Structures are given as C-alpha cells and as structure tokens.
Amino acid sequence: MRKRFVRWLNDMKIRNKLIFFYVIVVMIPVLIVGFIVIQYFRLDALQKATEQTENNVQRIKTQTENLLNVPIRVSNQLLLDKDMERVATTTYSNDDPFQLVNAYREYTDFTDYVRSYSEIRSIQLYTDNPTLLDNLQFMDADSTIRATVWYEKAMQARVINWMYIDDLNHPNGVSPKQLSLVRQIFFPTSGKRSVLVIQVDTGYLNSLLSQEPFDTMIADEDGNIVAAKDPSAIGRTLVDMGFEVGGGAAERSFEREIDGMDYRVSINTLIPDSSKSGLTIVSAFSSESIVHDANRIGLIGAGLIVFILLMALLAVYFNSRLISSRLLKLNRSLNRVAEGNLDTVSRIDGQDEIGQLSEQFNYMVTNIKELMHQVYEASEANSRLEVMQREIKLKMLASQINPHFLFNALESIRMRAHVQGEKDIARAVRLLGKLIRRNLEIGNRHTTLKNELDMVESYLEIQKFRHGDRLHYTLAAQPDTLEVLLPPLLVQPLIENAIVHGLENKETEGSVALHAVRIGDEVLIDVMDNGAGMTPERLRQVEESIREKDEKEESRIGLRNVHQRLVMTYGEECGLRISSELGKGTQIYFKIPAGRDEYV
Structure with missing residues (x-):
C-alpha cells in the first residue's frame, strides 16, 4: 500500500503535487479547525441560551408560586369562616328583602381580601341556595353552574384545582376567561357543600413575562394559556401555538420544529400546595435567532480563511507553474536532441538547480557534437566501407546513448522534482512512455x-x-x-x-x-x-x-x-x-x- 502511494506521488505532476500537499497539509486542516471553532461557538451560544431559559423558567415558577400562595391562604382562611357559612346557608324570606341586603352589607370579608391582596381579582362562592340574590360574590348554583366542568370537578374532592374558567359575572356581560382557584367548601353546621372560586389577577404575570427575552407562556393542565409574553397568545392553547408539550418529566428541555424553524423548548411544571392540578411554564426560542450572530461572525471568519487560503493557493500555483514551465522548456530541448537535432540550445534563466541542469545539458550536447565531428574527421582517412561501418556504429551508439541520456536526464529532473515536492513533469514523461510502450507492444x-x-x-x-x-x-x-x-x-x-x-x-x-x-x-x-x-x-x-x-x-x-x-x-x-x-x-x-x- 505504501509503495503504491509513493508510486502514485511519483507519477503526479510537480504542480499538482504542490497543490495536493497544500490542500492536504494546509487547506483541509485549516477548514476543519475553522468549522470546529464555528460549531463550538454556535453550540456554546445555544447552551448558554438554554441555561438562561431554564433559569428564567425557574425564576418565573418561583414568582408564580408566590402569587398563587396568596389565594391558597385566603381559601384556607375561608374554610373556617362561620360568617360566610351563615350568609351562604341561611334561607331568606321573600317577605323581608332587607334581611338578605343586610346580610350582604354586614359580610365584607370577600371585599376586604380583594382590596388587601392585589393578586386576587375577585372572590365568588357558589352554593345551592335559591333564596340568594347574585351580588357578584354569593351566587346561587343553578343548573347552568352545576353543569360546568369546574363545578363538577370541585364537588368530586376537597382539593384545590387551578382552572381557566369563564368569568360569568363580568360587568359588561362578556365572559372572558380567568385563571381561578376552584375548591369545595364544606359547611359542617348545615352539612352543605359549596364551591369557592378565587380569580387570580394575571396582570402581574403578564408584566413579568413581558420582560423575558424569549417567548414564555403559562398554561393550565388543559394547555390553555393564562399568561404570556405575547398578549395575543392569551386565551389560546399550547397546541394552537405549536408547543404541544405532552407528558414527561416536570422539568425538561427538548428541540421541536415549529413553522419550519427549529426551537429549543424548556418546560417546568408547577403544582402549588394542596393542589391537584397545576400550571405549566413554557419558554421557547428559535435556534436561528440565538446563533445568528455566531453564524455571521463564523461566515466572516470563514470568508477570511478561504480568501487567505485561496491567495496562498494562487501563490503555490504560480510558483509551481514557473517551475513546470522551465522544466517543460528543458524537456522540449531533450526531445529535440533525442530526435537528432544537436544544434539545440537550452535557454533557461536562473542559477538554481534547473538553470544548472540546463547549462550541463548544453555542455553535454556540445561534447556530443564535438565527438561526432572528431569521429567524422577520423573516418575520412579510411575506405568508404570503413566510413560506412563507422557511421553505422555511430548511429548505433547514438541510438544507445540518446535513450540512456534521456533516461538519465529525466531521472535527474525527476529527482530534482522529488526534492522540490513537484513531480508532474516526471509523471507526464512516465505516462507518455507507458502509453507509447503499450502501443508498440500491441x-x-x-x-x-x-x-x-x-x-x-x-x-x-x-x-x-x-x-x-x-x-x-x-x-x-x-x-x-x-x-x-x-x-x-x-x-x-x-x-x-x-x-x-x-x-x-x-x-x-x-x-x-x-x-x-x-x-x-x-x-x-x-x-x-x-x-x-x-x-x-x-x-x-x-x-x-x-x-x-x-x-x-x-x-x-x-x-x-x-x-x-x-x-x-x-x-x-x-x-x-x-x-x-x-x-x-x-x-x-x-x-x-x-x-x-x-x-x-
């Protein structure tokens, strides 16, 4: 294998050999190193962005948990509120309307909590008491209310559910959805059960998310987006936004293609205290947006590297071409001598090895001419037959000397090219000889x-x-x-x-x-x-x-x-x-x- 490789190198032209080694030893390693460096910076940028996203999600999780703890504490206090039980379970007389009005006026806990905690938007208690009049706080759980999913889920167990539900008591008659704490309230005195709904003011969450560098959303367990950096995403679902997260670990990161672009997605699940359901925090960023600067710098660097390599390649090419052209001149002179033209003079400038070889070539041709002239003069003294015999011998000698000389000269050129790392001339001569020999043998x-x-x-x-x-x-x-x-x-x-x-x-x-x-x-x-x-x-x-x-x-x-x-x-x-x-x-x-x- 090694011999075949060496033979292959020996057969290669000098110019091609210089370019080959330049490409193998310089160009390819530099390009590989440049590619590795660019990829390193690209992956490093992605890694740092991923870490920043995970840290941001963890911070948002902590702040969201602190916000949700407020309605949880309020709901825990209301579990033991006897005044709320009295207002909710009393059967009011139709003959005395002021009885209900006075009860509503005297009970101000809901209003006090809303005023005291900016995290709470409103508080409603839904109870099965037809004598109640809806006042946006105490609500009769009629058939419409009882048929809702959130009411049925609350009545199934005494746990806290976080749900994105309609605000049925919105003053404008519209029914926007709000993130709400929904839990069952059991009144031990009467044995009745009611449903407490505490609506969370998500304005704080939206303000928090608006400061995030990446697209960040908070969704309930059904995938409904309750808060987001992009206000237009609120009320939509994660599936609508292309961020269907599915099951998996509470904290995880993965890649996903959305609208033809690669995104890095970070997920963190928050289940507050005493809660059955929780919230999912999703943060995502486009890989292209993160590596844009790295790619731009990489392209500039790659362009400079390629430019420098091409300039160096041109220098190698022109230098090899100069060497090749001088060797070609010498080769043409050799061919003319081989054809019998002993008046050939090699004119190659320079005092390097090729120039010295040209001078030796001219000296050798001169010696051959002198030798032939001497033989010619000596043959004139002999008979015609002897002259003819001498001419035949000289021709035979020339036919032996010329190929031998040509071989030695070309071998010298080949060795010189080998030393210089350029073997295209030697290879061309070898291939030509091989081709001619094959044609003669056929x-x-x-x-x-x-x-x-x-x-x-x-x-x-x-x-x-x-x-x-x-x-x-x-x-x-x-x-x-x-x-x-x-x-x-x-x-x-x-x-x-x-x-x-x-x-x-x-x-x-x-x-x-x-x-x-x-x-x-x-x-x-x-x-x-x-x-x-x-x-x-x-x-x-x-x-x-x-x-x-x-x-x-x-x-x-x-x-x-x-x-x-x-x-x-x-x-x-x-x-x-x-x-x-x-x-x-x-x-x-x-x-x-x-x-x-x-x-x-």
Missing part, C-alpha cells in the same frame, strides 16, 4: 478491459497535464468486467474523440466519463462528455461516415476504425451507437459478449 492479440482502462487512464492523465483543471474524468468499471477479453485499442479512440471533438474547443471546464457495466451476458461500455455536442444533422453525418468503408472524413478515422473492428469481430449489433445534443455533450457506447473466451 499486436493482434486480445487484451483485457483492465489493460485497456490502464491505457485510457494514462492518456487522460497526459491530457490533464495539457489542460490542467479544465479537464475532469471518471473511470468506473464493475469488477466482473475487468477480465473480459476484447480487441485492443477499442476504448482509447473513443476517449480521444471526446476530448478532441468535444472538449478542446470548450472554454469552460469539461468532463469525460467512462462506465463499464455487465448486463446479463453482455458488457456495456459507455463514454460520455459534456462538450460541444452535435446538431441532429451533424450526428447523422457522423453515423454515416463511420459506417463507410472509404475514409472520406479524416477527423473520424478513429471512430470508423473502432466501429468496423467491432462489426467484423462481433457482428453489426455490436457496433458503435452515438447520441448527442448540441451544447450538452455526446455519448458513445457499444456492447460486447461478456465471456472470457468470446474473442480470440
């Missing part, structure tokens, strides 16, 4: 799809050396297709066609994708590009040209050759199929038998 023998794809990959990497990041490619073959036998050089011409005709004239980035999949007893090989594409008329002309035996259109010789070899080997149904759309790209595919011994 005969009439069959080959595997894997070998074909190796050639294609070498060709594509050389093209990427030319086009840089403008070219992207994908090679994807199912494992069960790699050992399928097929005639050589069927795939590479299709890739070359996609690049030459589809992508080279494309100003933007281009991509080539090759897929090999097995379908039943056949293998489908598909090549697609996103290049210029063709009009329907042009597509028809291309399809006709590849089926013609005469090579009238030189630009499509490769496709014609592949198509005719497929047809001759496998039959007409296995020939090339082409689809294309102008401006979107071209797709070329063919099918061959999947058996290993299908082609010999």
Whole structure:
C-alpha cells in the first residue's frame, strides 16, 4: 500500500503535487479547525441560551408560586369562616328583602381580601341556595353552574384545582376567561357543600413575562394559556401555538420544529400546595435567532480563511507553474536532441538547480557534437566501407546513448522534482512512455478491459497535464468486467474523440466519463462528455461516415476504425451507437459478449 502511494506521488505532476500537499497539509486542516471553532461557538451560544431559559423558567415558577400562595391562604382562611357559612346557608324570606341586603352589607370579608391582596381579582362562592340574590360574590348554583366542568370537578374532592374558567359575572356581560382557584367548601353546621372560586389577577404575570427575552407562556393542565409574553397568545392553547408539550418529566428541555424553524423548548411544571392540578411554564426560542450572530461572525471568519487560503493557493500555483514551465522548456530541448537535432540550445534563466541542469545539458550536447565531428574527421582517412561501418556504429551508439541520456536526464529532473515536492513533469514523461510502450507492444492479440482502462487512464492523465483543471474524468468499471477479453485499442479512440471533438474547443471546464457495466451476458461500455455536442444533422453525418468503408472524413478515422473492428469481430449489433445534443455533450457506447473466451 505504501509503495503504491509513493508510486502514485511519483507519477503526479510537480504542480499538482504542490497543490495536493497544500490542500492536504494546509487547506483541509485549516477548514476543519475553522468549522470546529464555528460549531463550538454556535453550540456554546445555544447552551448558554438554554441555561438562561431554564433559569428564567425557574425564576418565573418561583414568582408564580408566590402569587398563587396568596389565594391558597385566603381559601384556607375561608374554610373556617362561620360568617360566610351563615350568609351562604341561611334561607331568606321573600317577605323581608332587607334581611338578605343586610346580610350582604354586614359580610365584607370577600371585599376586604380583594382590596388587601392585589393578586386576587375577585372572590365568588357558589352554593345551592335559591333564596340568594347574585351580588357578584354569593351566587346561587343553578343548573347552568352545576353543569360546568369546574363545578363538577370541585364537588368530586376537597382539593384545590387551578382552572381557566369563564368569568360569568363580568360587568359588561362578556365572559372572558380567568385563571381561578376552584375548591369545595364544606359547611359542617348545615352539612352543605359549596364551591369557592378565587380569580387570580394575571396582570402581574403578564408584566413579568413581558420582560423575558424569549417567548414564555403559562398554561393550565388543559394547555390553555393564562399568561404570556405575547398578549395575543392569551386565551389560546399550547397546541394552537405549536408547543404541544405532552407528558414527561416536570422539568425538561427538548428541540421541536415549529413553522419550519427549529426551537429549543424548556418546560417546568408547577403544582402549588394542596393542589391537584397545576400550571405549566413554557419558554421557547428559535435556534436561528440565538446563533445568528455566531453564524455571521463564523461566515466572516470563514470568508477570511478561504480568501487567505485561496491567495496562498494562487501563490503555490504560480510558483509551481514557473517551475513546470522551465522544466517543460528543458524537456522540449531533450526531445529535440533525442530526435537528432544537436544544434539545440537550452535557454533557461536562473542559477538554481534547473538553470544548472540546463547549462550541463548544453555542455553535454556540445561534447556530443564535438565527438561526432572528431569521429567524422577520423573516418575520412579510411575506405568508404570503413566510413560506412563507422557511421553505422555511430548511429548505433547514438541510438544507445540518446535513450540512456534521456533516461538519465529525466531521472535527474525527476529527482530534482522529488526534492522540490513537484513531480508532474516526471509523471507526464512516465505516462507518455507507458502509453507509447503499450502501443508498440500491441499486436493482434486480445487484451483485457483492465489493460485497456490502464491505457485510457494514462492518456487522460497526459491530457490533464495539457489542460490542467479544465479537464475532469471518471473511470468506473464493475469488477466482473475487468477480465473480459476484447480487441485492443477499442476504448482509447473513443476517449480521444471526446476530448478532441468535444472538449478542446470548450472554454469552460469539461468532463469525460467512462462506465463499464455487465448486463446479463453482455458488457456495456459507455463514454460520455459534456462538450460541444452535435446538431441532429451533424450526428447523422457522423453515423454515416463511420459506417463507410472509404475514409472520406479524416477527423473520424478513429471512430470508423473502432466501429468496423467491432462489426467484423462481433457482428453489426455490436457496433458503435452515438447520441448527442448540441451544447450538452455526446455519448458513445457499444456492447460486447461478456465471456472470457468470446474473442480470440
């Protein structure tokens, strides 16, 4: 694995190698650290907001409990109020109306409590006494009252219930709901039972909640909102507001999506002393509102990081390009010498290693020229046959020296590139040699799809050396297709066609994708590009040209050759199929038998 990785690095261009290590060692770690820091600040902001919400809910719970303790104490005192029992249970005569009026006038405890405690809005006692006249304090429990839920619940047990009930005695004739203490009063003297209702003044709670930074509500056990930061929420239910809390622990926090937004919800349940039912305090805040500033700062920081990284990347790119361009000049000089042009002079500025290598190259070429000149002068003294033999030997020597020299020079360049951390030139030369060697080795023998794809990959990497990041490619073959036998050089011409005709004239980035999949007893090989594409008329002309035996259109010789070899080997149904759309790209595919011994 390590050797393969090292070989892969050695095959990479110097420019790509510098960029690769910059991305791996600098860019990715910096981006990861930046992302972690941004997430940390975001989560920290959410955590602090959650803690603040829980503290606020606990504080509201304490203040609400203190408020509710006032009507509880008053109701406890009224349990033993003999004067209240006398007024409520006396049967008043219709002949003496002043008897009831005087009784009401003499009993002022309800009024005194309301005046003494701002937490209490009103006090009513509902009793089954038809001789009573309703005075907003003592009320006859007629059939309408007895049918209410709160009255029935109070008559079931001697406990305190906190309920959001109608104010039936509102002076304007309207019936707004009020948070009320509802409990049964038993009169031991008469054995009668009545229901005491103490309405709580929730104005204090609303004032308290209005100062909260987050949406906060107080609801009864049925989910009716009795007080809230938002006045429009009072009288509605938690379900209406999207805060259905359900069952669970008395104190809990959770996340919930409301109207497409993520909310953090904190719940705390308050059950006052001697009470069967209680109140639920709900506080919620939008996660987005809390992390907005953190996100904004994070985006600014991320933008600065990306900007700095891009500037550094550009610096690495231009530096690697400078190195690559000088190596390319030296490589072109080597190629000219390899072709026999000994008048070649390498002109590379600078006194670094590449500049020194250029000087050594010029010195070596000069020595070769002098050696050849000396051999030529010595051969003139011999016979014509001897001269011819010497020339043959010199040519043989040159044919041995040039590749050996080229190998040594390229190896020196490769080692220099390795030291510099840039190996794209060495990789390009290696790939080109590999491609040429493969082409020279190819005969009439069959080959595997894997070998074909190796050639294609070498060709594509050389093209990427030319086009840089403008070219992207994908090679994807199912494992069960790699050992399928097929005639050589069927795939590479299709890739070359996609690049030459589809992508080279494309100003933007281009991509080539090759897929090999097995379908039943056949293998489908598909090549697609996103290049210029063709009009329907042009597509028809291309399809006709590849089926013609005469090579009238030189630009499509490769496709014609592949198509005719497929047809001759496998039959007409296995020939090339082409689809294309102008401006979107071209797709070329063919099918061959999947058996290993299908082609010999």
